[in-house]
Amino acid sequence: MRSDTRTAYHPRMTISPPFAPEGNVLVVGGGLVGASLAIALDAAGCRVTLVEAAAPRTDAQPSYDERNLALARTTVNGLDSIGVWTLTAGQATPIRHIHVSRAGEFGSARLDAKKHGVDALGWTLPARELGTALLRRLDTCKQLVRLAPASLTGLTKFDDGWRAEINTPEGTQHIDAALLVGADGTESFVRAQLGIEADVHDYQQTLFVCTVTPERDPENRAWERFSDEGPIAMLPLGERRCGLVLTVDTDVAADVAGLNDADFIALAQKRFGWRLGRLSRPGKRHPYAIKRVAARSLIAPRAVLVGNAAQTVHPIGAQGFNLGLRDALTLAELIAESVDPGAQDLLERYASRRAPDREGTMAMSHDLVRFACMPQPLLAPFRSLALLAYDRVPPLQRILARRGMGFRGEPPRAVLERVP
Template sequence: MNPSVSFTAGGNILIVGGGLVGASLAIALDAAGCQVTLVEAAAPRADAQPSYDERNLALARATVNGLGAIGVWPLVAAQATPIRHIHVSRAGEFGSARLDAARHGVDALGWTLPARELGAGLLKRLNDCERLVRLAPASLVGLEKHPGGWRAQIKTADGIQFVDAALLVGADGTESFVRAQLGIEADTHDYQQTLFVCTITPERDPAGRAWERFSDEGPIAMLPLSERRCGLVLTVPSDIAADVAALDDADFIALAQQRFGWRLGRLNRPGRRHPYAIRRVAARKLIASRAVLVGNAAQTVHPIGAQGFNLGLRDALTLAEMVADAADPGSAALLVCYAERRAPDREGTMAMSHDLVRFACMAQPLLSPFRSLALLAYDRVPPLQRALARRGMGFRGEPPRAVLERLP
């Protein structure tokens, strides 16, 4: 007989997906005293050696507060770089918007952090969890509904195991198997854009400044990193992505320089480029009977403004907060309340990223004065400036208490 993990259906939670959002949710639920099983596709490992080319994350202030609340931020803070200023503009147009941390009474609007470092911090916290059961490497291969919840069939290195859960959480990414098994449809929009991400070293120190610059070809962003480096995020039309990928370093950096300008002087030393096709995937609903979607399984947004993980963590921390206060984590009433509570943040963030790409990158000269005036209004009108800063820092709708209670 194959080994199995079987719990009574009283309050057990099964999380499918051990990425950044799934791991954060598991930690938060364990701290709240919940019985949780986490299914991770890859075996746990921590890369010990840093790399010039590693992927970097832009973490909103609310995200850092939330990571602090679950005990992860103290493990990674030394490797993070504060973002104290943000400059938003469009090529060839006169308007710009600037956000300054000091103007809003905070020490930083957000932080950049190597994804490897956050992963290692989450892994260390997972190892300290007392109630958590981790299956890794493992994959969900089947689901059976019963009145008290779900029986999940999990393929592991030791064979098939079965997990009974009162609540099933799909945190398994854009191509979510859980979402498909639940029969939840998703709307997809192909932006016909490809993102190139790499690390560069500019002539001038970014000194805590981040830039987002729009053009007809798409946005380009520059994020401050440690050791005077920057994380470059360059968007190009997908029909020329193969040509851009084939450029040598000199030609690639010339393209980035032409798109970004000379605010940091000459750009140098481009690292290995990582291309990503960009599309928006939004689940038509977040919940099903005793099941819920979080993170990219619920919504994958355009990377403009770096909202993906930030939005997903707010999903996770809101769910953990509500489950911790509930007798039955999978009750229909709880899940309906969760979906309603997340709606303003989720829908507002998705609309912002989608509309901003369409409005700011549309090759339409008649829009030019309106775009410039809009940026100037966000820069000069205090209520608009405060709203922009608050949303940029991740405080939208009814945030989870964890992001409000702790400061980094």
């Protein structure tokens, strides 16, 4: 799918603002990607207003939840560049090995950090810990204006920007901005107000995440295992715990949610196998419905979409936040080099820069879940041979490793720095 720079937006009215927006950027959505973008823009000296529906507390922000994030190497580089990683590195667990396989088939692919000249391929970090670090870093921003809790209730286009109507506990505020950024998630209000349509694919799957304790130490190894029922992943955490990611068909999700701990662990054990020995002590389970949402355009006049507002991908391969952060840091890089953050040529460069990474990552996640989880016996030898090729053929393994670490297309310069 190509990243189209056209938009279906038709403003209901155009007005002249009472004052010029003076380069102000309005970011709607203070989740993981929106907060990261606001921090990066503030660090670049931009005037930024961040609007977030949740109160500025970790327990109030929906995206700062119990998921265990697999952060690509480029993501950690990017978080370090904006002063966030140092605030949370102590809670992260390095991923030094990755093992990919399919139940009942002979092929597997293994990646080793040392073999690719790095100390880690990525890191595992609870979303709540990253959220806490982002809130602490937001507190140090110099020019950033944060409105939280607050909600965007209306938008009006004028020649040089947007006027946003913001509902806050103190009453309604009107903010003029040269650039409007929609970072407000899969069900983006900004995307809808801009008239940008999205292609939606419901996988009819539900994801359950929790922590478990394996009998054997995972030794900084992440596991991804496919089956007819969907993928299951095991991510290394501190204190010999693991983050379990279990996918089930939506029509049985209610039954799985109702299982007691012993039966849930039995299901996870059956799906994952015994490579880590017996699993035990499951933590609180959290279900998430899975669907793919792809905006048909990333940009509109003086407006842009980032993160899940631009694309929501299947969690297979753990690419969602990683992809969204590269959105945010690419946009921040372009804005920092421009006089006008909402200039059309800037937005078109953003869409062009993001196209290879966005399209490649979305195609990978979508095709992989269909190919690797399709209950088709005739595919079995081809899947096994593909995994063996990635395991044994060095050029293919380098491609797999680099893309897994987030090096695709033209990444933002901030993610190319080495982790300290």
